Structure formats: C-alpha cells, structure tokens
Amino acid sequence: MNPKSELIRHMPNLRAFAISLCGSAERADDYVQEALMKAWSNLDSYRPGTNMRAWLFTILRNAYYSELRKRRREVEDADDAMASRLASLPEQHGHMDMRDFRRALASLPEDQREALILIGASGFSYEEAAEICGCAVGTVKSRVNRARNRLAELLSVDSATDYGPDAAAQHVLATTRQTPSAA
Amino acid sequence: MTRKQMSATGQNFDAAQGADDGGRARSAKLDQRLQAHIGRQLKSMYDAYLSEPVPDHLIELLEELDKVQAAHTSARSDETDGEPA
Numbered sequence: 001m002n003p004k005s006e007l008i009r010h011m012p013n014l015r016a017f018a019i020s021l022c023g024s025a026e027r028a029d030d031y032v033q034e035a036l037m038k039a040w041s042n043l044d045s046y047r048p049g050t051n052m053r054a055w056l057f058t059i060l061r062n063a064y065y066s067e068l069r070k071r072r073r074e075v076e077d078a079d080d081a082m083a084s085r086l087a088s089l090p091e092q093h094g095h096m097d098m099r100d101f102r103r104a105l106a107s108l109p110e111d112q113r114e115a116l117i118l119i120g121a122s123g124f125s126y127e128e129a130a131e132i133c134g135c136a137v138g139t140v141k142s143r144v145n146r147a148r149n150r151l152a153e154l155l156s157v158d159s160a161t162d163y164g165p166d167a168a169a170q171h172v173l174a175t176t177r178q179t180p181s182a183a
Numbered sequence: 184m185t186r187k188q189m190s191a192t193g194q195n196f197d198a199a200q201g202a203d204d205g206g207r208a209r210s211a212k213l214d215q216r217l218q219a220h221i222g223r224q225l226k227s228m229y230d231a232y233l234s235e236p237v238p239d240h241l242i243e244l245l246e247e248l249d250k251v252q253a254a255h256t257s258a259r260s261d262e263t264d265g266e267p268a
Contacts, residue, residue, distance in 0.1 A: 002249075003249075004245050004246070004248070007245055008237075008242065008245060011237045011241060011242075012234075012235075012237055013233065015232065015235070016229050016230075016232035016233040019232045020228065020229055020232060025232075025235075029238055029241065032241060033240075033241060033244060036245060036248075037244070037248070040248045097224070101224040102228060105225070105228075116225065117225070117229070120222060120225045120226065121225050121226055148218060148221060151221050152214060152218060152221060155217065155221065156213075156217055
C-alpha cells in the first residue's frame with residue numbers, strides 16, 4: 001500500500017482523536033493537516049510493519065501539545081477558553097446528555113483526557129498508549145483511572161438517576177419525580 | 184442487566200441510601216453503572232466524529248504531496264539515467 005492511501009485510511013481516526021482532544025473540529029483539522037505534512041516528510045523514519053496508526057497519533061499529539069504551549073503563553077487560561085468553546089458548539093453531535101459529557105471531558109487535565117481517549121475510544125492497548133504519550137504504562141493506567149473517577153464525579157452530580165442514553169427519558173423522569181401524577 | 188432493571192434500581196436508590204446496611208454495595212453498583220455509562224458516552228462521541236466525512240482540503244493536501252513526490256522521484260531517476268528532465 002502506498003503512503004498516500006495508507007494515510008487516507010487512518011485519517012478519520014486521526015481526526016476523531018484530534019476533535020476529542022481539542023473539542024473543535026476546525027482546530028482539529030489544523031492539527032491533522034500539520035500531522036499529515038510532518039508524517040509525509042518523515043516517512044523515512046516510519047518503520048514498515050510497525051503500527052502506523054500509533055505513529056500518526058504520536059505525531060498528532062506532539063503537534064497538539066506544541067500548539068497548546070504556544071497558546072498557553074498567549075491566553076492566560078486555555079482551559080477556560082476551551083470550556084466556553086465547547087459550551088457553544090452546535091448540537092450537531094447529539095442531545096443534552098452528550099453535551100454534558102463533552103463539557104466534562106473538556107474539563108479534564110490534558111494528560112488524563114488524552115489517556116482516556118486513547119484507551120477508551122481509539123482502542124489502543126495500554127502499551128501502545130504509553131508509547132504514544134511517551135510515558136510508563138503505569139502512568140497511563142493511573143491517568144485513565146483518574147479521568148474516569150473525575151468524570152463520574154462530574155456527571156453523577158448532573159445526571160438524573162437513569163443513566164440511559166435518552167435525554168428525553170431523563171427529562172420525563174425528572175418531571176415525574178416532581179409531580180408523580182403527570183406521566 | 185436490562186435497561187428496565189437499571190432504571191428501577193436507580194429510582195430506588197434515594198430511598199435505599201437512608202438505610203445503613205447495603206448502602207456501600209449499592210453505591211459500588213451505582214459507580215459501576217456510571218462507569219459503563221461513561222464508557223458508552225465516550226465511544227459514541229468518538230464514533231460520531233469517526234463517521235464524519237474527512238474535509239476535502241485534507242485529501243487534496245495528500246494528493247498534492249503525492250504528486251510533488253512523484254514528480255521529484257521521476258526527476259531524480261532521470262538524473263541518474265543521465266537524462267535530466
């Protein structure tokens with residue numbers, strides 16, 4: 001397979017990772033573009049037969065972090081900026097429930113969010129994630145645990161007693177709890 | 184556990200919390216359910232992003248890089264053949 005079609009094959013995944021990390025499709029596409037160009041000019045350093053997806057993810061997260069460091073210098077509180085950007089995202093990706101989730105995810109420290117996405121969504125092993133993040137396997141594990149616990153804290157306060165995916169059902173539940181006769 | 188059972192357990196939770204015994208087990212159960220819920224949310228968010236079409240300009244970028252490289256490679260092999268392009 002030539003490098004172009006190989007890169008095209010991995011692009012949706014790379015992009016999903018980028019959007020999950022930064023919370024903005026527009027910014028994510030900038031990171032993906034940068035990562036693609038870096039990957040292309042460094043194809044020599046990619047060893048065929050090894051995990052190209054992990055290699056690309058590594059390049060992308062490095063692009064993301066170097067941009068983030070730049071931003072941190074410019075914007076006093078990048079986390080706040082991102083939280084408000086996320087809050088203003090159109091609802092194209094789902095209902096209230098999902099919006100709460102995305103907001104909670106965005107409020108996590110970068111390293112925890114990254115670890116959680118790599119393990120829980122991108123489907124990497126702890127070993128692969130450790131390689132991508134340049135840290136120990138144990139560190140990835142503890143980041144994922146802390147991320148899960150923090151999300152549980154944030155979301156258990158917000159959500160109704162039913163953890164089903166349907167926001168409408170949650171609304172009904174909330175209403176019926178106040179006025180048991182209305183159903 | 185079915186959805187129906189889950190929501191039944193959930194509705195009983197407030198009442199059950201008052202009881203001293205079994206409270207811890209219930210909260211562990213709740214935590215487990217919440218974790219499963221978080222896992223599903225994360226996955227469905229990611230999958231929604233995954234299924235979005237990749238913007239044209241990113242594909243075009245790769246096409247362009249590929250073209251430039253192809254031209255470069257053929258120019259190089261011309262040079263080694265002693266026939267500059």
